[in-house]
Amino acid sequence: MVEPSLPSFAEWHAEPSWETIDFISDLHLSEETPRGFDAWAAYMGNTPADAVVILGDLFEAWVGDDARHAGFEARCTEVLTATAAVRPVAFMVGNRDFLVGEAMLAACHVRALADPTVLVAGDQRLLLSHGDALCLSDLQYQRIRAMARSAAWQRDFLLQPLEARRAQVRHFRLQSELHNRARSGTPYADVDLPTAVQWMRAVAAPTFIHGHTHRPATETLTPGLVRHVLSDWDLDHTEPERAEVLRWHRGVLTRLPLLP
Numbered sequence: 241m242v243e244p245s246l247p248s249f250a251e252w253h254a255e256p257s258w259e260t261i262d263f264i265s266d267l268h269l270s271e272e273t274p275r276g277f278d279a280w281a282a283y284m285g286n287t288p289a290d291a292v293v294i295l296g297d298l299f300e301a302w303v304g305d306d307a308r309h310a311g312f313e314a315r316c317t318e319v320l321t322a323t324a325a326v327r328p329v330a331f332m333v334g335n336r337d338f339l340v341g342e343a344m345l346a347a348c349h350v351r352a353l354a355d356p357t358v359l360v361a362g363d364q365r366l367l368l369s370h371g372d373a374l375c376l377s378d379l380q381y382q383r384i385r386a387m388a389r390s391a392a393w394q395r396d397f398l399l400q401p402l403e404a405r406r407a408q409v410r411h412f413r414l415q416s417e418l419h420n421r422a423r424s425g426t427p428y429a430d431v432d433l434p435t436a437v438q439w440m441r442a443v444a445a446p447t448f449i450h451g452h453t454h455r456p457a458t459e460t461l462t463p464g465l466v467r468h469v470l471s472d473w474d475l476d477h478t479e480p481e482r483a484e485v486l487r488w489h490r491g492v493l494t495r496l497p498l499l500p
């Protein structure tokens with residue numbers, strides 16, 4: 241097997257004054273998740289964190305930054321803008337909302353985070369990624385990802401009228417649901433652990449925080465290297481409801497359930 245080459249790692253230095261940094265991902269917000277939206281809006285308004293880091297798939301879908309001016313996307317844009325006016329907010333795209341771009345983030349005063357990024361907080365180095373790029377065993381997904389992340393595909397997609405893009409995304413979603421139903425019983429791909437370890441060693445980060453797999457866990461990969469998989473949020477479709485924040489406070493990471 242050919243070893244995948246290492247990506248380039250961005251580096252981001254936390255402000256020395258920050259004592260608390262929150263990490264969230266995989267909220268999959270949409271018009272169909274009113275309770276999820278309300279929980280997120282309340283959390284964003286009330287968190288005591290000095291900074292909020294969103295590690296992808298905040299949105300179930302994002303068809304282009306021009307969608308931010310109306311409807312559900314406008315309400316989300318308001319929450320991001322209001323939060324970023326109080327405390328720094330950083331955003332890394334996921335596989336659902338990878339079209340969130342400079343225009344959207346600049347309008348909200350939210351910092352764009354490259355995937356992957358090393359967050360330097362105090363004397364710690366934390367590797368941050370959404371996680372989908374490391375799900376190497378899902379070859380079909382990796383092919384689609386390579387296509388959809390290409391500048392040419394994105395330019396062609398964004399050239400279409402907004403409504404045509406919405407229709408196309410609905411079609412994608414339906415196809416992927418059918419695909420998932422057909423493969424029911426097959427567990428979703430996990431992050432490729434040897435490659436994760438390789439990334440962590442390459443950037444001297446003993447801690448890896450990612451989302452995407454919807455399998456929240458804290459796990460020692462190899463002595464001294466620990467990954468924290470963020471929880472997805474679901475307050476609209478499943479019982480029991482799920483919503484959780486991973487909170488870094490003065491160097492210690494804790495899972496914080498947001499529900500009673």
Ligand SMILES: [Mn+2]
Pocket residue numbers: 266296297334335336370372451452453
């Ligand atoms: Mn994802």
